[in-house]
Every structure is written in structure tokens, then in C-alpha cells.
Amino acid sequence: DFAHGVALYVDDVTVSFDGFKALNALSLAIDVGELRCIIGPNGAGKTTMMDCITGKTRPDSGRVAFGSNIDLLRLSEPEISQIGVGRKFQKPTVYEELTVFENLELALKADRGVRAALFWRLNGEQRDRIAEVLALIHLQDELRRTAGLLSHGQKQWLEIGMLLMQDPKLLLLDEPVAGMTDEETERTAELFLSLEGRHSLVVVEHDMKFVEQLTEGRKKVTVLHEGSVLAEGRLAEVQANEKVVEVYLGR
Ligand code: ADP
16 A cells, blocks of 8 residues: 555645634645655644644544545544654653663564563564664664763654654654754755655754755645645745745735
8 A cells, every 4th residue: 555656645624723723624645755844834734734643633624544545533643653653743752861772672662562671682683673773863873872961963863763663654753953953954854865765754844954955956845824735846936936925924
């Protein structure tokens, strides 16, 4: 089912809070292996959209589907995570007192319960996967380091690495480079570009330089405004779009 085609369908989704529509007939589709950046001013509905995909918020109406036929609106938050939807919030939540390696090890065992985590030894394949992820997140020289001693950027990468241990089909990332240095931001772009293809990625981001690096001048960007899609297309196209300029600069 996930060899090709659509990874995620958000179809005509409306969410109201006390009569106010945080999402207003929102529709978008993400292809398998696609890296899609979502931009839009504060209050546009980006967080609410992510919440609807992960089961944290239930829409009033509309459809959210994973792949071509899995109805996410019928699944609980943990079930959605188990079938391969990983979410990274803005703030890193690593286990500060454990080492980098132990954090990844724990993430690998997390869905098997505490007993498994205590007594189950890693096999060769699992060690290889940890090594592979350590290289991807540029922490191969820090594996024995206590996570609490890492830089802000390194903690963010470690948390992304922890998500990768579950090999999610779809990764949702909320402002992943907030607070990072320019160099860390560039490395994060490289990391995401290397994940593209194997995973589908939805990146909510304010940092336009980062969005430029991720889209490489050709990928589609979605602009949200007042709970629906205002514009969709290449970054240069949407930035030249009159409606988008108006929304960002005020009337
Ligand atoms: P973004 O992430 O793009 O900044 P949000 O999805 O957080 O936008 O919010 C969209 C709109 O919905 C905002 O006007 C926000 O105030 C409102 N909103 C979000 N969550 C709630 C809630 N739980 N109760 C009431 N209003 C909310």
C-alpha cells in the first residue's frame, strides 16, 4: 500500500473551538516519500492540523486517511503512532540522564513494555539500525555522552533519531530548527533530505531559509491561512502570490 501513491489525505476537515473555525474545510494530500513544508502566519491552523492527524483533536467533519484506506479518525492516539505516524514537538524530550545510545535503545524497545526494556538484549540487526541512525543524526561520536550534556541542536537530532527507531512511514515535525544555530539548521536540512523517500515528512516551519534548503527550489510548499490552504506551489511562486504577501505583510 505504501510502495507508491498517497501517504496522507486530509479531506475537507473542519475543527471548531466555541464556534471559531481553527480549520475550515482543509484539504491536502502528501505523497509517499514526499517532504512537504507547511507555512503560514500564527493562528493559521498548523498545530490543529497536526493534532487532527495524530488523533489528539477530533474534527467536526471531514476525513483523515493514512495511505489509501486507513481511516485515522477511527484510531486512538497510541494506535496512530503504532501504525507509523511519528510526531516531533518543538521542545526536545529526551531522557537527559541516559546516554545517547541508551535513549535510542529505549526508543527501540518502548512499544514492548518495561519488562522487555529491562531484560531484552539487542540483536545484531538492532545494533546496526542504531549505528545507522547515529550516523544520520551526526551523533556517532557522542553515543556514550549523557543526553543532558548535548547542545540544543543535538538534543533535537537525538529526539528525531528516537522517532526513527520505530521506522515511521510519516514524520510530522513542528518547527524543528527553532533555536538552532545556522550550522545546525543546515545539518538538519541535510538530515531531512536524506530521510525523504524512505519516509514521508510534513514540516511546519517559520524559518524561510530552512524551507528554501528543504525545498531545493522545486518541492511543493503549502501555505495555510484561517484554517484552509491559501496557496500551494514552489516556494518562489507562493512568495510572489499576492494573497500570500497580503497575509504576511498585513493589509
Ligand atoms: P498555528 O499552529 O498555525 O499557529 P493553531 O492551530 O495553533 O495555529 O490555532 C489556530 C486557531 O485556533 C488560533 O486562532 C487558535 O487561537 C485557535 N485554537 C487552537 N486551539 C484551540 C483551543 N484548544 N481552544 C480554542 N481555540 C483554539
